[in-house]
Amino acid sequence: MDIQATKLELIKRLLLVDKESVLEELKKILLSNSNKEEVVGYSTDGKPLTLKEYHKKVQKGIDDIASGNFTTDEDFAKEIETW
Known part of the structure; x- marks a missing residue:
């Protein structure tokens, strides 16, 4: 089409x-x-993200992982068992 x-x-x-x-x-x-910048995705709360904003969020995630600021899936599984 x-x-x-x-x-x-x-x-x-x-x-x-x-x-x-x-x-x-x-x-x-x-x-x-x-707008001047094209929307390439949406945040978890539904707000549009430009490519620049998207890259910024990805970089923050990479930085968080590098600094040890994350939760493993094993830790989430243990937490879920307490619900």
């Missing part, structure tokens, strides 16, 4: 949407894409 066909398909589906909340979410996505 080429980009024009994809746009037409989305327009058709958009016309069928009857929930304001869905339209608001789509609007947020479209507006965030009109």
Whole structure:
């Protein structure tokens, strides 16, 4: 499917949407894409991430691991057993 066909398909589906909340979410996505930096993902709380922000979060994770600031899956499994 080429980009024009994809746009037409989305327009058709958009016309069928009857929930304001869905339209608001789509609007947020479209507006965030009109910014200078492209959204490449979303945070765990749903906020859009640019490539720069994404790289920053990845680097923080790498730094946390290097400094020993992490929890192993074994530790999580032990914690879960206490629930």
